[in-house]
Amino acid sequence: MDHQSSSSHMQSASSRPFETERLFDLWPIFAWMFLFMISNGVGITVMPVLAILQSMPNWVLGIIGAIYFGGMFLGYFIGPPFVRYLGYKKSALWLLPIMIFGTIVLLTQSTVLWAVGRGFAGLGVGISYIIAESWVAAQAHSSIRMTALSIYITAAIIGILAAQAALTYIDPSTLPALFLGFATILAASLLIALAPVPEIRSHRNNNHHGRTGRIIRGALIPLLGVFISGFLFSIFVTFYPAFGAHHGMMPATIPLIGVIVMAGAALVQPVFGRLAERVLPYRLLLIAALASAGASMALVMSAEVTVSFYALIALWGATALTTYPLYGGLAYAALPEEPTFDIARIVLIAYGVAEIIAPPLMGALIDAWGADWLFRMAAILGVLLGAALLFATPQRGKTALS
Numbered sequence: 001m002d003h004q005s006s007s008s009h010m011q012s013a014s015s016r017p018f019e020t021e022r023l024f025d026l027w028p029i030f031a032w033m034f035l036f037m038i039s040n041g042v043g044i045t046v047m048p049v050l051a052i053l054q055s056m057p058n059w060v061l062g063i064i065g066a067i068y069f070g071g072m073f074l075g076y077f078i079g080p081p082f083v084r085y086l087g088y089k090k091s092a093l094w095l096l097p098i099m100i101f102g103t104i105v106l107l108t109q110s111t112v113l114w115a116v117g118r119g120f121a122g123l124g125v126g127i128s129y130i131i132a133e134s135w136v137a138a139q140a141h142s143s144i145r146m147t148a149l150s151i152y153i154t155a156a157i158i159g160i161l162a163a164q165a166a167l168t169y170i171d172p173s174t175l176p177a178l179f180l181g182f183a184t185i186l187a188a189s190l191l192i193a194l195a196p197v198p199e200i201r202s203h204r205n206n207n208h209h210g211r212t213g214r215i216i217r218g219a220l221i222p223l224l225g226v227f228i229s230g231f232l233f234s235i236f237v238t239f240y241p242a243f244g245a246h247h248g249m250m251p252a253t254i255p256l257i258g259v260i261v262m263a264g265a266a267l268v269q270p271v272f273g274r275l276a277e278r279v280l281p282y283r284l285l286l287i288a289a290l291a292s293a294g295a296s297m298a299l300v301m302s303a304e305v306t307v308s309f310y311a312l313i314a315l316w317g318a319t320a321l322t323t324y325p326l327y328g329g330l331a332y333a334a335l336p337e338e339p340t341f342d343i344a345r346i347v348l349i350a351y352g353v354a355e356i357i358a359p360p361l362m363g364a365l366i367d368a369w370g371a372d373w374l375f376r377m378a379a380i381l382g383v384l385l386g387a388a389l390l391f392a393t394p395q396r397g398k399t400a401l402s
Contacts, residue, residue, distance in 0.1 A: 021141040026148055028195030029139075032092065033132045034155040034162075035188035036099075040125050041163025042181035043103050044068075047118065049172040050106055064115050068122035073356070075126020076348045080134075082127055083341040088135045089192060091127065096189040098124040103181045129348055132156075134341035137332040143277060145332060149325035150273030157266045211338065215346045219334045221392045223350050225285065225327030228381050230354030232320050235362040236261065239374045246371035247305055260310060261317030268318040269325060276326050285323055286389040292320035293382030296375040320378060324351065 020026070051061045082091040102121025105113045132152055140148035163180070170177050216223060237258070244254035276284050295316040302309050328347050335343055365373045 019141045020139055021143055023140075023144055023148060023151065026136060026139060026151075028191060029132055029135055030151055030155045032188050032192045032195075033128070033152055034159040035184045035191065036095075036128050037156045037159025038163045038166075039099055039103070039181045039185035039188065040121070040128075041160035042167070042177060042184070043099075043106070043118070043121055044160075045164055045167050046106060046172045046177050046181070047114070053173055054109060056111070060111060064111075064118050067115050068118040069356075071119040071122025071124075072126035073122075073349075073352050075123045075128075076130060076345055076352060078123065079127040079130025080339075080341040080345045083131060083134060084339070088131055091131050092192045093189055095124045095128055095131075096185060098127075099185045100182060103178060103185075106178060126348070129156075130341055130344050133328065133348070134339075134344040137328075137340040137344065142333055146276045146281070146326055146329035147270060147273035149329050150269040150322075153325050154266050154269050157262065161262070161266075211342055212346060215331075215335055215338055215343055218338075219331035219343070219346075221282075221388055222327040222330040222334065223346065224388055225385060226324060226331070226347050226350045227354045228385050229321070229324040229327065230351035231358045232378055232381060233324075234355040234358040235374060235377065236321070238359045239362055239366060239371065242366060242371040243374045247302065247309075249305055256310075257313055260313050261321060264314045264317045265321040269322045272322050273325055273329070276329065281326060281330060282389055282392050285326055286386055288319040288323055289382045289386040289389060292316055293379045293386065295319065296379035296382060299375045300372045300379070316375075316378070320382065 047064070048061065051064075079091075082094070086094065098120050102117045102119075102124060105117030108114070133149065136148045136152050137145060166180060167177060170180065240257050240261075241254050244257050245251075249257075272284070272288070292315075295312050299309070299312050299316065302312065331347055332340060332343055362374065362377060365377065
């Protein structure tokens with residue numbers, strides 16, 4: 001029995017020689033994502049500023065924004081064929097002209113070109129998530145996969161925050177701002193072209209029929225967690241200003257809620273990833289789901305904005321908005337025989353669908369019953385997810401990382 005297990009392990013290891021148990025080996029992918037997201041952050045920050053200077057109607061700006069996110073969603077479908085037939089490195093390099101076009105159109109005053117260009121930029125961002133997430137999942141050994149996925153998400157968040165911080169010193173309406181976008185996407189492409197990362201090509205000729213169904217059936221609980229993570233993130237970034245105003249916060253202090261949540265999530269994510277590799281991940285996620293539900297109800301009952309209010313905001317962000325990489329890691333671990341880029345497609349589509357449908361549903365609830373429903377809904381979803389995790393087979397959570 002032991003001999004068979006050892007033989008099977010050796011065979012598995014030899015069939016995946018590109019796997020690594022060292023996080024440092026993945027630094028080029030993390031750095032590429034960081035630089036890529038700086039370029040993306042420049043585009044999404046500069047565009048509204050230039051739109052105001054050109055007196056563009058808000059409804060037109062809204063349509064262009066929707067086209068950008070539509071392109072991103074389309075990228076989740078186009079990404080896997082890209083990776084399947086080109087490999088990771090070439091797919092990443094093909095994003096260079098796509099992102100440059102998506103940024104250079106902002107030099108024009110053509111609304112049509114803006115819409116087309118930002119659609120291409122969204123497409124590039126969607127494909128970039130497929131490339132980075134599936135590449136990390138394929139190369140990282142199961143013993144470090146959740147930490148690696150958490151670091152990749154953190155790199156993306158910090159990249160966008162870095163772009164916004166840089167544009168507080170560079171006028172977003174000037175050429176140097178766009179040059180920052182060009183320079184960082186070029187640096188990202190040079191990095192990934194020259195970096196010592198293995199090119200992983202596999203599953204080119206596999207039969208893909210029925211794969212989507214297999215992935216959904218094989219990772220149902222992780223995909224539910226991914227969907228709820230996307231739902232919570234979307235309603236938070238859309239409606240936390242309304243919640244702050246409902247609690248009497250001044251407009252100048254409302255953004256502090258977002259800063260606390262996003263900064264806290266970025267700091268806690270790698271820690272959660274490491275913890276999930278040390279304990280049963282389903283147990284850790286159950287604790288996080290119930291803690292986020294408790295923090296949500298405490299926020300609803302908060303009468304005043306005090307230090308405890310901000311502490312609850314930080315706790316909620318740390319437990320509700322940090323678990324996406326963990327659920328993603330469980331999905332990859334539950335389906336080791338499936339190509340990681342196909343799993344990434346399903347994971348990101350689940351997250352994207354939640355982001356799209358959540359704001360109108362939440363907006364209707366808030367219009368009907370008030371802004372407190374932001375965190376009432378978060379509490380309900382936390383309890384539902386906790387119940388699903390409670391009835392998930394504990395042994396499956398353990399073997400998923402073994």
